[in-house]
Amino acid sequence: MRRSSLILALLMCFVAICLGEKKITLGGMSAPKTGREMILEHFLHKTKPELNYDDLSKELLNCQNQWKLRHCFFSVFDSWAVPESGILEGNVRWTGHFKECRTARNQTIQGRWCISYFGFRYEPMPQGYPIDITLASCFPDICSEESIQIILEQFYNESPFLQHVMCPPTKQEPLTxxxxxxxxxxxxxxxxxxxxxxxxxxxxxxxxxxxxxxxxxxxxxxxxxxxxxSAVSNGEKILDMTKRPGTIPSLDGIRVFSMTWVALGHAYSVALFALDNASEVGRLVKSNAAMMAVIGAIYAVDTFFFLSGLLVAYLGIKHLNKTKGRINIPLMYLQRYLRLTPAYAFGILFSVGLYRYCGSGPYWTEVTDRVRELCIDIWWTNLLYINNFYPSINYCFPVSWYLANDMQFYILSPIFLLFFYRSKIVGSLLIGFICIGSVLTTGLITYFNELQPIAVLFSFQSSVFFRFFINTSVPAELSYTDKFQTDTYNTPWCRICVYLIGMATGLLIYETKGKIKMHSWAGSYRGPLPCAIVYSLFPQVHDTDFLSGNLSTFYETMARPMWALCMAWLTVACISGYGGPVASFLDWSAFKPLSRLTYSVFLTHFYVYMWFFAVQEKPFHLSNVNVVYYYLGTLVLSFGIGFVLSICIEWPMMGLVKLAFPGEKPKPLKEKSNGYTYQKAKPVMQTHVERGNVDVVNNEITQCVEHINGGFVPENQVTEQTAL
CATH class of the missing domain: 1.10.287 (Helix Hairpins)
Structure with a gap:
């Protein structure tokens, strides 16, 4: 506590040094002379300017002369930022009044909003407690960014702490x-x-x-x-709440809750870029155990890996048994690529080319330029699903690392399925061997590099000391040795274990026909273990205390596999009739429309969050009420945008894939009814959750099985989608 108080005191001194070296006297009292006061003194009292005109170009002189036009001077002056209260909480980003500056104009000029960055270094879009001080200003739009930088350097007495000046263009930039x-x-x-x-x-x-x-x-x-x-037909399919045969109970609910959990985690992580009380983050994390659920959103991603592996194995082994081991692997890959990529590619294209035209605000240009720079040269790696490997630093489309891993696991899945089909023992041993290898790899990387769990690291990173004395900027380049020696989050060899546990669960459900006997008390153990995984680190987070090397290695090694086993337990219990009210709730038909939108929401929600903060005139104030309104509002907006994306691109592509690859229809069971012959499809898995009322029929497969994201394709093509 003493260290934090000392650092904050030094911060206040630093603010005074950066912004007020000169003094003016007001009623016998000495106060810092800010840039705004210098402008007011110069242009209202016509004092001698404190600028070195010998060093200024003709353009700079013209910029200076424009300030003498008083038609809009007071609006321009009023829009300048001034130091505000709350510095001890991290309120050192003073944006002034962006729209007031932009709307200040006369017959020939209008205001141009600029922002100056003061500090020891400039870091674009820093996360957490700000490492620099920002102060907005307003100039005529005739002034170039270089001229404004020279003027501000003179206004701030050539302060060595002025690191960067950014002036968003006042006019719409030409189309790229x-x-x-x-x-x-x-x-x-x-x-x-x-x-x-x-x-x-x-x-x-x-x-x-x-x-x-x-x-x-x-x-x-x-x-x-x-x-x-057709928007009508696709809308009907998306909003259909009918429980179709061939679906596994509870998966829709699990998928929806996992997506909202991921969105909750990203809501806080994106908010860290734009807070006026960043110190509140550290206080909340260290004092409120509920925040562990926010940090624990990283396990929702593991739930998606688990679901994806489960359905690939469940549908794949049924296809192999039906076709006696024959599978068209190239066609399987092609269908999946065509199913996933169009909506994904449009998301990348939108972020690079169209996102910048969707708003305006103090930080809008900085955010959109950053988004564009991260993708403009390496977007093709995302479309090839190698972005988690190449280049070594790839932040194009932030959520895309999951899609790359999931596609790579899907490419490997036929190997496991074919081995299991030929020999259940060999296939099971192969899955177990690779899973154990993944767990050991994660443990070795964690142990030899002394890595800490994300929750503990976040507690440390939210401190003032960390923000000012540890360089958190992203390096321009990173060797593959450094990347793979320290990365246990994005690399497939550290993630595939959860996927394989999902595959093993799918194979178990198929082989046992969903009739797995469990003790009546089995369901009561589904809750404590996941809670222990999420909340067990709170004592270390509260004290900002690192785990010992052995304990950290154990946690990082076992947390994800144990979470996957919890999801397996939940799924099997719901299928076998031991889920009780939890299974009934997760199998609620209202989750079906939402579950069909999760892929589109996953692609869009991160950019919705960034848009919300980038268009705000003032930094976001972190409080429970504000976060609830912000999270729920942007989540609803994300589902709305996801619905539009699904109707326009995702579901039409599903229809085109089905039209291009119709597949073989299953042999019909002929029954007479009113003189017509029709096919009676037997359910692969009934949706009833009462114990003993589950029937699995493997020999007769319904023509279409519902995709994990709600799509419909011929089942015998094994085109199972990602779990989103």
Missing amino acids: AASITGIAFAAFILYLVAMGTAIDVTLRVKKKPNSEDTKQKPKAIGVQIILCF
Whole structure:
């Protein structure tokens, strides 16, 4: 506590040194002379300017002369930032009034908002307690950024702490190639959606009311392709709450809650870039055990890995048994790539070319330029799903590391499935061997590099001492040796264990036909173990105390596998009828529409959060009420945007994939009913959760199995989607 108080006292002295070296006398009292007061003194009292005109260009002189136009001077002056209270809490980012500056204008000029960064170093978009002091100013738009920097250097007496000056352009920048491509693609997609919707509505209107074949489709392939983009049909599929045969109970609820948990974690992590009371983060983390649930959102990602592995194994082994071990692996990869990539690629294109036109604010240009810089040269690595390997530092589309890992696991999955199909013992041993190898690799990396759990590190990083005395800037380059020796979060060899546990669970469900006997008290142990994984580190977080090497290694090695085993336990209990009210709630039909949007929400929610903070005129004030409104509001907005993305790109692509690869239909079970012959599809897994009322039929497979994200494709093509 004494150390923090000393550091904060030094910070206040640093603010005074940066912003007020000169003194003016007001009523006999001495006060720092800020840049705004110098401008007021110069232009209102016509004193001799304190600028070295010999060093200024003609452009700079013109910039100075424009200030003498008083039509908008007071608005410009009023929009300047001044030091505010709350410095001890981290309120050292003073943005002034952005819109007031921009709207200050006369016949020839308007205001240009700029921001100056003072400190020992400049770091774009620092996370947590700010490492620099920012002070906004307002100048005529005729002034260039270089001229403004010279003026500010003179105003602040050539302070060595002035590190950077940024002035967002006042006029809309010309369209780039990425922007033009994005607009053209979006217009083309909207045209297809409009055409598909119009044709679909027309066909519905013309359809005879008493027609027996209500699902008859046009024979023309071109019309079928256009109909894949119908917003009406796709909207009906997304919002359908019917429990279809072939689905595994509880997965929809697990998926929705995992997605909202991921969004909660990102809500706090993105907020760290724009707080005016950053010290409150450290206090909350160290004093409120509930914050461990926010940090524990990292395990929601492991839930998705588990679900993905479970469904790939469950559907894959059924396909192999049906086709007697035959599987078209290249086609399997192609279908998955076509299913995942279009919406993902549009998200990257939007972030690079169109995102910058979706708002304005004090930090909007800095945020959007940063997003563009991170992707403009390496976007292709994301589309090849190698972005977790190349380059060594890749922050293009922040959530994409998960997609790369999941795709790589999917590519490996046929190996495990084929071995298991040939020999259950060999397949099981292979899965177990790779899983143990992944756990040991994580443990060795953690032990030899003295790594700490993320929760403990976050507690330390939220301190004032860490922000000012430890360089947290991202290096321009990082050797692969350094990356792979310290990274246990993004690398596939440290993540595949959870995926394999999911595969083992899927194979177990298939082989036992979902009839797994458990003790009646088995369900009561599902809660304490996950809570222990999430909350067991709170004493260390509270005291900002590192774990010993052995204890840290044990936790990092076992936390993810144990979490996956908890998810396996929950899934099996719900299927076997031991889930009780938890299983009934997770299998609630209202979760189905939301679960079908999780992939699109996963792609968009991070940028929705950044947009929210970048368009604010003032930094965000962290409080429980503010966070609740911010999180729930942006979450609803993310689902809304995800719904639009699903209707326009995700679900149309699912329809096109199904149209291009129709697959073989299962042999029908013929029964007579009113003179018609129809196929009676037996359920792969009934959705009833009562014990003893679960029936699994493996020999007869329904034609379409619901994707984990709600899509429908022929089951015999094993095109199982990521768990999102």
